[in-house]
Amino acid sequence: MQHRETGPQQPADMPSVRFRPMRLEDVPDVMVIEHESFSLPWTEQAFRSEMTLNHFARYLIMEVDGAPAGYAGMWTVVEEAHITNIAVRTAYRGRKLGERLLSELLDTAAALGLERATLEVRVSNAVARSLYDKMGFREVGIRKGYYSDNNEDAVIMWIDLEHRPLAAEDTEGSV
Numbered sequence: 001m002q003h004r005e006t007g008p009q010q011p012a013d014m015p016s017v018r019f020r021p022m023r024l025e026d027v028p029d030v031m032v033i034e035h036e037s038f039s040l041p042w043t044e045q046a047f048r049s050e051m052t053l054n055h056f057a058r059y060l061i062m063e064v065d066g067a068p069a070g071y072a073g074m075w076t077v078v079e080e081a082h083i084t085n086i087a088v089r090t091a092y093r094g095r096k097l098g099e100r101l102l103s104e105l106l107d108t109a110a111a112l113g114l115e116r117a118t119l120e121v122r123v124s125n126a127v128a129r130s131l132y133d134k135m136g137f138r139e140v141g142i143r144k145g146y147y148s149d150n151n152e153d154a155v156i157m158w159i160d161l162e163h164r165p166l167a168a169e170d171t172e173g174s175v
């Protein structure tokens with residue numbers, strides 16, 4: 001996967017956004033974002049195992065002005081990307097960064113030759129569902145009682161990687 005930063009045309013007061021593979025040293029920062037973002041956070045050990053033991057796992061860190069501002073990950077399963085998590089630090093939300101992060105993850109999946117991507121999202125997570133809908137994911141079913149903390153249902157979503165809509169970064173160019 002290539003590293004990507006905002007280009008030289010970026011105005012000086014715009015934050016620079018960079019994507020790179022997650023490393024073990026990132027886990028403490030990831031845990032901060034994880035706890036800010038999820039009622040059932042993964043453990044530190046879960047992230048470490050993903051990076052050291054799971055050869056099908058790919059995780060990205062999004063840095064904004066050099067600081068970790070979000071992460072996203074997936075498992076590559078034959079020709080499918082199973083997205084495991086995506087989160088943006090609370091302070092950075094609402095600036096199209098989640099959109100860019102998801103777009104980067106989907107670009108990575110497409111570059112690996114994967115054909116489609118799937119994820120589960122809480123029925124009540126209107127923000128994430130809106131993001132996925134905007135990115136071209138379609139709701140195909142429900143997993144009843146998928147989340148163990150409150151027995152909430154998950155919406156199952158899929159996207160065809162070859163025919164997805166253009167990402168915002170392709171049309172707008174900056175955060």
Ligand SMILES: CC(C)(COP(=O)(O)OP(=O)(O)OC[C@H]1O[C@@H](n2cnc3c(N)ncnc32)[C@H](O)[C@@H]1OP(=O)(O)O)[C@@H](O)C(=O)NCCC(=O)NCCS
Pocket residue numbers: 037038085086087088089092093094095096097098099100120121122125126127128130131134
């Ligand atoms: C979901 C998440 C990654 C979105 O990141 P973000 O950087 O805040 O989102 P963006 O600014 O890129 O917004 C992209 C789209 O998301 C949706 N969205 C973002 N904020 C929203 C809000 N407050 N209300 C409704 N929709 C919202 C919109 O569709 C938005 O597109 P628009 O601005 O054209 O309307 C972020 O809110 C997050 O980390 N949430 C906690 C973790 C989580 O729920 N992850 C998903 C698990 S399945």
